Amino acid sequence: MAGLSPSERRLQKELMSLVKEPPPGVSVDPDIAERNLLQGAAGTLYEGERFQLQFKFSNKYPFDSPEVTFVGQNIPIHPHVYSNGHICLSILTDDWSPALSVQSVCLSIMSMLSSCKEKQRPPDNAFYVKTCNKNPKKTKWWYHDDSV
Amino acid sequence: MNINCVICSEFFNASSEVFATKCGHVFHYPCLLSWLERSKTCPQCRHKTTENSIHRIFFNMQNTDGNTDMGTILNKIDNLEYQNRMLDKDVKDYKEKVSTLKKQNGLLRQEIKTVESSLKAYETTIISLKEQISYFKSKSRESEKLTAEIVKLKNTIKNMENAQIAINGTRDQVNEMLRNEADVESLAIYGAMLKKALIEAEAKKKDAEHSLKKSQSEASRYKKEVHNLEASYGQTKRELEHLRTSTDKEKQYLKSKISELNEQLTAKHTNNSNTSLKRIAQESPVNYNKTPKLSVPESTKLKENVPDKPEIESPYLQIKSSVGYGKFLNAKYISSKDVPKEGFQLTSLKTSAKHDLLKSNKQDVCYNGLGGSSKEDIFPSPKTSQPSFGIKKKSLTKSKFKRLAPPTNTGGKCADISDMFVSLSGQETDLSAKQLIVEIIKTIRNSLVNSGNSVWN
Numbered sequence: 001m002a003g004l005s006p007s008e009r010r011l012q013k014e015l016m017s018l019v020k021e022p023p024p025g026v027s028v029d030p031d032i033a034e035r036n037l038l039q040g041a042a043g044t045l046y047e048g049e050r051f052q053l054q055f056k057f058s059n060k061y062p063f064d065s066p067e068v069t070f071v072g073q074n075i076p077i078h079p080h081v082y083s084n085g086h087i088c089l090s091i092l093t094d095d096w097s098p099a100l101s102v103q104s105v106c107l108s109i110m111s112m113l114s115s116c117k118e119k120q121r122p123p124d125n126a127f128y129v130k131t132c133n134k135n136p137k138k139t140k141w142w143y144h145d146d147s148v
Numbered sequence: 149m150n151i152n153c154v155i156c157s158e159f160f161n162a163s164s165e166v167f168a169t170k171c172g173h174v175f176h177y178p179c180l181l182s183w184l185e186r187s188k189t190c191p192q193c194r195h196k197t198t199e200n201s202i203h204r205i206f207f208n209m210q211n212t213d214g215n216t217d218m219g220t221i222l223n224k225i226d227n228l229e230y231q232n233r234m235l236d237k238d239v240k241d242y243k244e245k246v247s248t249l250k251k252q253n254g255l256l257r258q259e260i261k262t263v264e265s266s267l268k269a270y271e272t273t274i275i276s277l278k279e280q281i282s283y284f285k286s287k288s289r290e291s292e293k294l295t296a297e298i299v300k301l302k303n304t305i306k307n308m309e310n311a312q313i314a315i316n317g318t319r320d321q322v323n324e325m326l327r328n329e330a331d332v333e334s335l336a337i338y339g340a341m342l343k344k345a346l347i348e349a350e351a352k353k354k355d356a357e358h359s360l361k362k363s364q365s366e367a368s369r370y371k372k373e374v375h376n377l378e379a380s381y382g383q384t385k386r387e388l389e390h391l392r393t394s395t396d397k398e399k400q401y402l403k404s405k406i407s408e409l410n411e412q413l414t415a416k417h418t419n420n421s422n423t424s425l426k427r428i429a430q431e432s433p434v435n436y437n438k439t440p441k442l443s444v445p446e447s448t449k450l451k452e453n454v455p456d457k458p459e460i461e462s463p464y465l466q467i468k469s470s471v472g473y474g475k476f477l478n479a480k481y482i483s484s485k486d487v488p489k490e491g492f493q494l495t496s497l498k499t500s501a502k503h504d505l506l507k508s509n510k511q512d513v514c515y516n517g518l519g520g521s522s523k524e525d526i527f528p529s530p531k532t533s534q535p536s537f538g539i540k541k542k543s544l545t546k547s548k549f550k551r552l553a554p555p556t557n558t559g560g561k562c563a564d565i566s567d568m569f570v571s572l573s574g575q576e577t578d579l580s581a582k583q584l585i586v587e588i589i590k591t592i593r594n595s596l597v598n599s600g601n602s603v604w605n
């Protein structure tokens with residue numbers, strides 16, 4: 001791994017571990033893109049459904065959090081997930097730590113989906129979708145639900 | 149040592165600077181420092197951490213040999229795995245590439261095939277087109293040749309026309325043409341043509357001269373003939389004059405005789421007059437004509453039966469000749485040489501006979517005056533006189549015809565004359581001797597005039 005920046009080295013390692021020993025309900029398609037991760041959600045409300053997550057890493061990773069959104073046709077209907085794929089999750093912005101990884105983020109999202117009791121969009125979904133920035137990290141999130 | 153830094157996920161080894169937070173979490177110093185710049189928390193437990201609160205920790209390595217160190221080995225394994233993965237990926241990529249390239253190759257091969265087939269088609273078309281081009285080139289060459297030939301022919305035509313002008317045209321035209329024509333060759337051609345034409349013209353001139361000479365000689369010949377004819381004409385005129393004089397003489401003589409007879413008649417007025425008149429009548433050739441006409445067949449018979457009669461032979465012959473006139477003429481046409489001789493002979497005979505007749509007439513007159521005369525004396529005289537005229541005419545006409553006149557004309561005339569004689573002898577028995585003579589003279593003159601005209605015609 002000589003010649004690679006520390007962030008690249010780490011991402012390479014993460015990818016390899018994901019490919020080698022993926023967490024349950026998570027699979028990686030390394031052919032599509034190293035930043036694209038597939039998440040097959042196996043849980044209560046979203047059983048049988050498959051969702052696709054997109055990770056965008058800056059070169060400051062792991063000190064800077066990755067930009068994670070739902071993409072594809074099927075975006076989960078969840079109180080913390082907007083219809084444009086943006087996810088309201090504290091570890092993706094303020095509570096990010098370099099000790100977190102793609103795998104941990106995936107597990108957090110899976111737990112978030114699994115803990116959902118009612119399939120519904122966030123209450124300010126329409127307004128946010130209209131006005132929000134493309135990058136979810138630029139949104140000033142107000143994390144209110146500590147249950148997740 | 150199977151411990152790693154959670155920030156960079158690298159294993160710690162003997163050479164790495166490992167720092168620990170108050171809460172007891174260990175990190176690489178640069179990793180922890182860069183995180184603490186952002187957030188004064190522990191990356192793992194979010195415990196409050198500052199640059200001062202962290203401190204370095206040291207491990208006591210059992211084996212300082214880097215190669216046997218677990219972390220380095222694991223790192224190496226990771227690296228190798230990574231490399232392996234990359235290589236696998238490369239292999240996969242290359243395989244993909246190979247497959248795509250194979251596909252492309254197949255497609256390209258197909259394309260090549262199609263292109264080759266099309267190329268073949270194009271080549272065939274090119275070959276055919278080349279053939280066509282060569283064909284057309286040859287055609288064009290032929291056409292060029294033909295055009296050149298046409299130009300050549302046009303030039304020759306022009307030259308010929310100019311040559312025609314040079315031969316036939318006026319001098320001004322020729323001069324104009326020569327001024328316009330600058331080509332030496334064409335001028336040479338004109339010269340040659342003119343020379344040829346000149347030679348031809350000279351040949352024609354020679355021919356013309358030759359023909360001129362010929363015609364001149366012919367003309368001289370005709371002139372000579374004309375001279376001859378004129379001479380003959382003069383001769384015949386003279387003869388005619390002679391005949392006229394002789395006839396005049398005869399006429400006078402007969403007139404005198406008639407007057408004498410009248411005197412005698414007036415003097416006598418006796419019965420003798422009848423006898424004398426009878427005699428005169430008998431003496432006249434008119435009466436005589438009757439007798440020979442009747443006796444012609446007899447005479448022929450006589451000629452056959454009695455050939456030997458010395459005194460009477462000549463008159464009979466003459467009669468015979470006069471009667472067989474046509475035959476004689478025909479014979480004459482065939483053999484012209486014999487005729488003049490006979491004619492001359494006849495004329496000579498005639499003249500002699502005439503003289504005799506005159507003499508005999510005189511003698512007869514004398515006898516008549518005495519009143520005694522034999523028939524035998526009278527008989528020959530008129531006979532000789534009559535045929536003699538005919539023969540004479542014949543001879544004249546013959547001689548002339550022999551020279552110039554065509555045989556048909558002479559034949560017709562001669563026939564007319566002979567017919568006239570026959571008619572005269574047959575019809576005009578009642579006419580007096582005087583009238584008869586006058587008639588005969590007229591006919592002779594007419595015939596002569598006609599013959600003369602015919603000659604000149």
